[in-house]
Amino acid sequence: MPKISCPLSTTSDPVMDFFSKVQILRSENRPYAIATVIEVLGSASARTSSKAIFDQDGVNLLGWVGGGCAERFIGEEAVQAIREGKTRIVLADLDDEIFGLGVACGGKMRVFIDPILPAEVMMLPQTDQFHNEIRSLGGFYGWNIQEDLKLDPPQSIEDLLLLMATTAADKRDVTAKSLREIKKVPATFKTVNSQPYLKEVTIVGRTRITEALARHFTLLNYSVRVVGPDLKSENYPTNVKCHCLEDSYEHIDFHKGEVVVIAGHTAQDPLLVEKALNQKASHVAMIGSLKRSHEVLNHLKLMNQEVTLPLYIPAGLDLNAKNPDEIALSVISEVILEKRKSE
């Protein structure tokens, strides 16, 4: 009697398989798109949360979002999403046999398509002194770092960070100027840094951005304090002082001369900015949108005024930052430049 091997794998886990495939594609630096069914109306071949991975030719590499015509349609949309580098939400009409997809399931499916492009190539100088920092930061930024022997190596960590910021800005064809200038914040900024910059920073918030900021300031040997609710100290470098807030932010005090970065994205932000300025911080930056900058200016009664305070809203340089670590790079680069101007 021949043995029949069991067709079912005892270790199969579709979720693990899915993310393993994503990891493999990432390591191969290939573009792909993840299609996720986010809504089903009536009858459809897939369910909400069904996912599939498509390559740049629209071929389904793993997963299920429907068969036949639905899969072909979503594959074609995935090709476009990858080509444009933009997400899209598409409606798969599985009801209209003429102008829908031609299958008569009797329903519709809304599908979110998210293209994942290969890591951006960034050319940086070869340097033994900062090799580890470049590789580590490049990993956080999601860059594909290539060495250019023609470039002069940076002389300091500050120079390295500024170089990485300008490299990103050049690659993306953006200005690397201050965001408060680019976004046309309605005030005239003539920053007069009356306080010398101390190598101390207080970061307010509890998000991935605060973690990234803490990493970057630690690289520059700043004394770093993070203040926010539910902070997990294991997410921060060991020398960072984590001050877990039990209640409101009004009990936070700032030190004269320190750098303050408000990254809380809360209603308290304008009050914290005001307090940091009153307590003579050397540099007060708030991460946020143009609209949030308006809120701060209104709160401080500085709308359309000449501002001579060390106020940086929105914080950072124009790098077209794509993730929390690039946002941190943008913010710390602005701090470095302003500190150098004040010296």
Added chain:
Amino acid sequence: MNQEEARKILIEHSRSVKNGIFPESITHDSKITNPICGDHVELKIACDQNEIKKIGFKAVACAICTASTSLLCKEVEGLTTDKALELAGTFETSVLEPQSCAWPVELSRLQCFEHLRVNPSRKACALLPWVALKKAFMRPV
């Protein structure tokens, strides 16, 4: 032609009573299947001195593919093989063009397919029978 007029024509031809009726003596035939969706089209043609005298079809396919096959047969019957192939080329080009391009006058009876330009995934459905036509004339039976 607006979408509702196009829809009416396409529904009518997708339910054509001529589906499955073939001419008696054939000179050219072909079968083609789209493996992704399973659309299957067969054409059987009776030519006389390069003129298409009769053409029959069988389509086990979606509504667009079936309608396209039915309309193809209606259009090419009575044409020479060269004219039929030229029509096939013009139709393919027109379906694949962007919406902004005008639909050719010589394809006015097939203008219902102009609305497929917004739905790229259905273009393959409309084009399948025309590929079958080209395949049929590659060699006689």
